[in-house]
Amino acid sequence: MNMNKKMLFFALFALMLLLAACGGSGGNETGSTPADEETSDSGADGGEATGDAEGDDSEAAAEGSTLQAIKDRGKLVAGVKFDTRLFGLKNPQSGDVEGYDVDIMKLLAQHIFETDSADDVLELVQVNSKTRFELVDNGEIDLGAATATINAEREEIVDFTNVYFIAGQSLLVPEDSSITGIEDLTADTTVIAVKGSTSEKNIKEKAPDAKVDLYDDYAAAFTALRAGKGDTLTTDNAILLGMRETDPSFKLVGGLFTEEPYGIFLKDGDDEFREYVNEFLNGLKESGELDELYQKWFGEPAPENILYENEFLK
Amino acid sequence: MNNLDLYWGGFVTTLTTCVIALLLSFVLGFLIAIMRVSTVGWMRFISRWYVEFLRNTPLLVQVFIFYYALPTLEIDWLNFDGFQAGMLGLTFYTAAYIAENIRSGIQSVPSGQLEASRSSGLSYLQSMIFIILPQAFRIATPPLGNQFINLIKNSAVLAFFAGGDIMYVADSLQSSGAVFPVYITAGIFYLILTIPMSVFVNFLERKLAV
Numbered sequence: 001m002n003m004n005k006k007m008l009f010f011a012l013f014a015l016m017l018l019l020a021a022c023g024g025s026g027g028n029e030t031g032s033t034p035a036d037e038e039t040s041d042s043g044a045d046g047g048e049a050t051g052d053a054e055g056d057d058s059e060a061a062a063e064g065s066t067l068q069a070i071k072d073r074g075k076l077v078a079g080v081k082f083d084t085r086l087f088g089l090k091n092p093q094s095g096d097v098e099g100y101d102v103d104i105m106k107l108l109a110q111h112i113f114e115t116d117s118a119d120d121v122l123e124l125v126q127v128n129s130k131t132r133f134e135l136v137d138n139g140e141i142d143l144g145a146a147t148a149t150i151n152a153e154r155e156e157i158v159d160f161t162n163v164y165f166i167a168g169q170s171l172l173v174p175e176d177s178s179i180t181g182i183e184d185l186t187a188d189t190t191v192i193a194v195k196g197s198t199s200e201k202n203i204k205e206k207a208p209d210a211k212v213d214l215y216d217d218y219a220a221a222f223t224a225l226r227a228g229k230g231d232t233l234t235t236d237n238a239i240l241l242g243m244r245e246t247d248p249s250f251k252l253v254g255g256l257f258t259e260e261p262y263g264i265f266l267k268d269g270d271d272e273f274r275e276y277v278n279e280f281l282n283g284l285k286e287s288g289e290l291d292e293l294y295q296k297w298f299g300e301p302a303p304e305n306i307l308y309e310n311e312f313l314k
Numbered sequence: 315m316n317n318l319d320l321y322w323g324g325f326v327t328t329l330t331t332c333v334i335a336l337l338l339s340f341v342l343g344f345l346i347a348i349m350r351v352s353t354v355g356w357m358r359f360i361s362r363w364y365v366e367f368l369r370n371t372p373l374l375v376q377v378f379i380f381y382y383a384l385p386t387l388e389i390d391w392l393n394f395d396g397f398q399a400g401m402l403g404l405t406f407y408t409a410a411y412i413a414e415n416i417r418s419g420i421q422s423v424p425s426g427q428l429e430a431s432r433s434s435g436l437s438y439l440q441s442m443i444f445i446i447l448p449q450a451f452r453i454a455t456p457p458l459g460n461q462f463i464n465l466i467k468n469s470a471v472l473a474f475f476a477g478g479d480i481m482y483v484a485d486s487l488q489s490s491g492a493v494f495p496v497y498i499t500a501g502i503f504y505l506i507l508t509i510p511m512s513v514f515v516n517f518l519e520r521k522l523a524v
Contacts, residue, residue, distance in 0.1 A: 192476075195485055195486055196488075213396070213476035214476055214482070214485070214486050215474075215475070215476065216474065216485075220474070220475075223382055224382070224475065224476075227381070227382050227385040227386065227393070228385050228393055229381075229385075229393075229395070229396075229475070229476070
């Protein structure tokens with residue numbers, strides 16, 4: 001018996017060592033990238049960095065460093081989604097990534113390099129809801145436009161530009177559903193949502209009685225809805241509209257019961273670059289290009305108050 | 315603590331899934347094994363292909379068929395929830411392995427034993443029940459124990475479709491913060507299930523040893 005206990009202890013101990021080892025090497029791997037980026041950054045602006053730990057104020061103070069680094073590199077590296085209709089979706093036939101987010105990143109690249117085509121000056125990197133902020137934080141992407149809702153918690157990790165799309169949470173139901181709004185979600189209804197999304201938290205607050213089933217991503221969630229595994233699927237209106245586009249036997253109900261402003265996200269504390277992108281967005285609005293984009297993807301002109309400054313900035 | 319309640323719910327779901335799937339897969343696996351060693355041609359045919367199909371496709375594919383594909387046939391009773399689909403998938407999948415373990419147990423009993431018991435006046439059924447199967451199970455116990463432990467670990471597939479098991483609870487908790495403790499806790503809950511199972515199988519092995 002004593003022997004068995006000892007064996008158990010050693011087994012658990014070995015397991016913990018293994019886990020610790022895995023965690024450690026993972027950290028080193030991701031750690032190497034920002035370090036590289038750091039050296040090239042400081043090289044670009046005249047060797048200002050004096051061996052400071054990464055991410056402190058000296059970096060934010062460095063004049064035009066991000067923009068200069070992009071120009072030196074010869075291309076803008078932008079994170080977008082590859083799996084989200086209307087915003088960033090990889091076209092399986094052509095292999096191109098298409099959407100509102102992608103078009104804005106193309107225009108930004110053209111603006112930075114003063115070219116008519118973004119083909120050679122823009123690199124798109126696939127991001128998802130779990131990875132997007134980490135990628136911008138460790139410098140693997142310059143910025144990202146990936147259906148990211150601005151909130152106070154995220155504002156701690158990255159910075160957001162002004163709002164470039166006003167999303168709101170809504171409900172997608174089958175055409176013949178009796179659900180007309182959030183008040184119809186009771187203990188007898190099952191709501192489908194995606195793990196880790198803002199909409200998951202919102203629906204649990206707004207419809208506390210309803211059963212909420214969580215799935216890994218929007219594709220799985222929509223498949224579940226189509227297979228009748230729940231009564232309604234909830235997330236941002238724009239994503240739901242994209243789903244309805246693939247299967248018109250569903251409809252949106254209940255209006256918008258939250259307002260979720262999307263922002264382009266970039267490295268925390270990089271005020272210079274944020275201002276640059278904000279000015280670029282204002283330019284798009286004034287020239288009417290933003291309305292054109294809106295019409296192209298969402299079938300209506302942009303709302304008047306778009307590009308308002310997000311409330312979490314200061 | 316609230317999170318502990320969630321884990322407890324997940325633990326109960328995993329435990330229930332595993333107990334039901336274990337019993338059902340044992341019964342089904344046993345039947346398939348008997349069919350595989352029978353003298354009837356079509357029984358051997360069916361059981362052989364059952365094992366080939368179920369053992370050579372990923373569990374995840376099988377469970378997705380139960381969860382996502384069957385409902386598209388639009389037959390009401392075929393629309394399983396995550397818990398039922400996971401349990402069915404685990405049952406059918408594990409049964410294929412169990413059948414193979416029992417079959418190899420039966421076949422490793424020397425054929426002279428069956429001949430001897432038949433010539434001492436026992437019927438085929440009696441020979442099987444009293445002579446062959448007891449020996450077969452003794453041989454099959456260690457691999458069967460492995461299958462039962464695998465079944466418990468495989469039950470984590472329920473997390474893919476809101477099955478409400480330990481892994482699903484961990485997945486939904488990790489999105490709101492601390493990732494490391496969340497999965498460590500999930501691992502510990504699985505150990506609470508698998509270690510007693512291991513100990514039980516070891517005990518059985520010792521008890522059945524000649």
